[in-house]
Amino acid sequence: LFIDSQIVKWNVDLAIKWFKGDKKTKVVLDRIDVHYQPGSGFTSMGETKEMDGRFFISDNKFSKDRFLPVGPLHAETAQSIDISGDKMKLVADHSVYSEPHDSIIVRRDIDKTLQVYNMDDPPLAVKDPKDSGVFRAGKKVTIKLISQAPTSSLREFKVKVGDEVTIILTNHDKVEDLTHGFGIPKYDIQFIVNPQETKSVTFIADKPGIYWCYCTN
Structure with missing residues (x-):
């Protein structure tokens, strides 16, 4: 009623x-x-x-x-x-x-649920720390990152104004509920990556300056 x-x-x-x-x-x-x-x-x-x-x-x-x-x-x-x-x-x-x-x-x-993702599922997964880095192809830049609490494989990365930037992040933790976050507040970027999961985001670096990247979760 x-x-x-x-x-x-x-x-x-x-x-x-x-x-x-x-x-x-x-x-x-x-x-x-x-x-x-x-x-x-x-x-x-x-x-x-x-x-x-x-x-x-x-x-x-x-x-x-x-x-x-x-x-x-x-x-x-x-x-x-x-x-x-x-x-x-x-x-x-x-x-x-x-x-x-x-x-x-x-x-x-x-209710049958995953507790930890299979890292082999996504083709973009960054499986080895040696694979992380900054990769440029003209105006397109790919940032490959690994996170494993409490560290990240890259402490900083540099791009040029006007670049199309794609960040690929793989969470290497295997503990249930050990979810990581990634945020660049000035670019309105925020997402979470669950254990063994891979996420990516693409944006245009149109603001010159230095920007903090935060673990938001």
Whole structure:
């Protein structure tokens, strides 16, 4: 219920009886308040043949007084509700970046994720420290970097104004969650590189001067 800021649990079979004229039938089984105005909702395993009727997630449109506003786009609220029993129960409540219009709840055994990338997958991976350096082909410059906490294979690199610069960075760490970041603030460059992953960015060096490159993660 968008206006009421509620999730309502009701019985479909009883609702059909009520629609056919049995007005004494109790259609609504339970109600629970959410914060605020539910915009989208999804059940656990609801988009599969194994729907289990255990949990419901309410992705809410407005957070109102829940979080401090940090700009025009406010953090909203997602709330997970146990719908398996006679009474619904709020089991998790957290902020989300705007209101998601699609989400899914799946069992943990279905979710098979990588923890560390395979360095051999990307053809641009800088696998050997000897391969790092500055490589020029006319006005195009390629910077090949290796990062391994807490060091980088190059302490500095120099290019000319007007060069098209491509930076290729490979994270050589193998520890889960040891993600590195790379940023050049004055060029609005910022990205992260997970363990054994390779990322690249291309930009035009159109501002003369000295610019710091930061590990941002």
